[in-house]
Amino acid sequence: MPSIKLPDGKVLEVASSATVADVAATIGPRLAKAAVAGKVNGQLVDLRTPVQDGDTVEIVTLKADDPDALHVLRHSAAHVMAQAICELFPDTQLVYGPPVDDGFYYDIDLDRPLTPEDFPAIEARMAEIVQADRPFTRLTMNRDEGLEKVRAEGSRYKIDNAERANGDLSFYVTETESGPDFEDLCRGPHLPSTGKIGAFKLMQVSGAYYRGDQDDKQLQRVYGTAWPTRKDLAAYLQRLEEARKRDHRKIGQELNLFVIDAQVGSGLVLWKPRGAVLRRELEQLMSHELRQAGYENVYTPHIGRLSLYRASGHFPYYKESQFPAMFESDRAALLNELWEAAVARGEGPEMTAEERAVLDKIERNCPALHQDLTAETGRRYAEHGPAEPNIKLLRGLLEQADGYLLRPMNCPHHIRIYTSEPRSYRDLPVRLAEFGTVYRQEQSGELSGLTRVRGFTQDDAHIFCRPDQLLDEVAGCVNLTRKVLDLLELRDYEVRVSLREPGSDKYVGSDENWVLAEQAVRSAVAASGMASTEAVGEAAFYGPKIDFVVRDCIGRQWQLGTVQVDYNLPERFDLSYIGSDNASHRPVMIHRAPFGSLERFVGILIEHFAGAFPLWLAPVQVVVASISQKSADYATSVRDRLAEAGLRVELDVTAEKIGPKKHAARRQKVPYILVVGEQEASQQSVNVNDRSGKMLVTEPVEAFLARCREEIANRSGACTEA
C-alpha cells in the first residue's frame, strides 16, 4: 500500500492507483466534497491525478483567498468562456487562455469584433454550461500523437502551442451525457466539473498581438473574472470601484490639481495652482535632501543642437520617441537625412539605395550642398567605401548647419557642464542636479493621466565619479531614493534590476562596459539588502538600472525612481579627469532620479493618499468657516493670522449654514476645518475639525498654529482619511 504525506506531516496509507480525490475522501467526506484540485509535491494537479508512494499531497479547496484554488477556478472559467464563444461564434479560433491576477482572459481569432454588448449572450451560454455541471476530462497523449492530432485539426495557433510545449500533450474535454462536446489543448489543471464555478463575469475585450508581436496578427482578448461565490465576486467588484475612486485623473479633476487640455496637446500637463503646490513642496523636499547629499544645482535649456544628440547616441538609438528635429535650413535638414541613412548603413562598403535617393534629392534641391559632398578629391561621398569616412564628412558639414532637438533627456547638457572645465580627481564626484524638463513623443495609445506624458520634469542629477567611488555613489543614490519614498509613506514598491537584452542592437557601448556596469548595479542592490527582481531587456540604451516600481490604483506598474550606471556616455563624450598620476582618466557616470518624474510621482502620490494629503503637502491646509455673518469679521482675522504664519488657508464666509460649509471643505480633503462663531470670537479660539468630519478640540488660535507647525515640521498627519 502506498503511503503519502499530508501538509501537517501526517502519513496516510492509500490504495494503489488512488487519486488525489481518493486522498481527500479518505481524509473526510466534507473535504472530498470541497476539493477541486490537489498539489502533489508542490505541483498543482487535477483531482483525478493518481498519487504515488512518498508523494506529499495537499488538497486544494475553493476559497477566495487561496491563489491555487483561484488559479484552477479561473483557468476552468476561461475554458468555459471559450466554449461559449465558440458555440455562439463558430468561426472562432482559440489561441491561449490563462488565468491572471483577479481573473482570466482568452485570446481568440475571430473576424467579427466582440463588444461588451455581446457579453450577456456569452455569459448566459456560460451559465448554462456551468449549470450543466459538465466534468472536465484530461486526455493525455504522447507528443508525436498529439502533434499529429492538432496538425490534422489545422489551427495555426494550436499547432504552434503544441510545438512549443514540452513532453506529452494534454487535451481537456468537457462532456455531456451524450459524450464529449468541447475540447481544447490545455496544460491544466482544471476543476473536476464546470459546476464548481461559483460566480463569473466578463469584464472587457481588447486587442492583443499574437505572441506579443506587433507585426503579427492582432487577436481579440476577452477578459473575465471568476470567484468561488457570488459574494466574492460582488466584493471584488466593490474593491474595483473603490480603487477607481482613487484614480489620480478623477481626483486631479475634483481637487483642481491639474488639467490636460486637448488644445495644448495630448500628454502635456497644465499644473493648476493647487497642483503646483504639491509639485513645489516635493521639489523643496528634494532640494533639501540634495544639498545634504552634496549635490550642486544647475539650470539648462530645453533644447539642444542635434550634434549633441548624435554624440550621445539619442540619434538614432532613441529616435522613435523624440519629437521631430527643428532645422534652421533645408541644407541642414537634407544633411541630417543623409547622415541618418549613412549611419543606418553602418560599416557596409556599398552605398545603400536609401543613401543614393537622399543624395539625388540633394542634387535636385540643393546643388551647392551636393557639390560640397562630391567635389573634394579623396573624400567623395558618391564613391563607394565604408560608411565611417562619410559620417565624418557629414559630421563636419553638420557642424556648420545643424538642427535642434527638444531634449528627451537632460544628460547631454549636464555632460557639457562637466566638460566645461578641467576636472581633477580631487573634484570628483561632481554631482549636478536639475529639475529638468524633457519631451518624448510617446505613442498616443500609451498616454495616461500624469503617469505617462509627453513633457515631464525629472528630479534629475548626473554624478561623475572615479571608478573607485562608483559603489559608494550608487549606494548613496539608492539610499536617497528609499529615504524620500519613506518620507512620503510609499513603502509598497518593487526594486527591479534592469539589465540589457543580450544580442539586441538597441544599446550603445562595448560589452566590457556593460559587464562592469551590470556588476556595479547588482552589487549595489545586494549591499543594500533590498529584495529585488531582475528584468532582462529593461535597461536604458546606455546602461543598466535599478528601478523603483509601484502600482497604480488599477494595478498598472510604473517606474518611479531610477539609478543608472553608465560607462558609455563618458566614452562617447570623451570625458576625462586628471588623476593623481597626472594622467588623464575616464570617469563613470550615474544617472539618477529618486522621484523619476514629478508628473508621474504626483500621480502616484494622489492615488496613494486618495487626495487626502498630509498637512505639509495639502494644497489647502485650513479652511476657516464662519457660523454666521456675525462671526465673519473674526473668521477673517483668523484667516489673516494663519496666512501670515505661512499656512495655506481659505476663508468661507458665504451665506451658508455651517453644515454645507464643512461638507464643501471635506470634499476638497482639506486637513483642518476651523469653525468659528460668536462663542469662539469671544474667546479668541477656533473649533478644530478634521476632514473625516470629527470635531477635535476648541483651542486658542496660537495653540492651533503651534500644532500645525509641528505637524508640518514632522511631515506627519498623513492620511486622515476623509
Add this chain to the structure above:
RNA sequence: GCUGCUGUAGCUCAGUGGUAGAGCGCGUCCUUGGUAAGGACGAGGUCAUGGGUUCAAGCCCCAUCAGCAGCUCCA
C-alpha cells in the same frame, strides 16, 4: 502605433431622425444659522471638429482630433 469603446452645460450623465434635458457646481435674492448638502430665482450648450445621407441629424455614414481599456512600446 494597433483593436474595441466613448465624446451633449464647469463636473457627472440622460436624451433611438422632428425646436436641448437632469443633478451637482456657479450667480442673485431670502434666510443669520452651531457641525455630513436650507429655500427661491437665474445664467450657462455651433451636442468634439470637418464632410456626407435625409424634407429634417445630438442621434445614421465617413474622416480627423481627443479620452478610456487592453496590446505593443518605454529613458
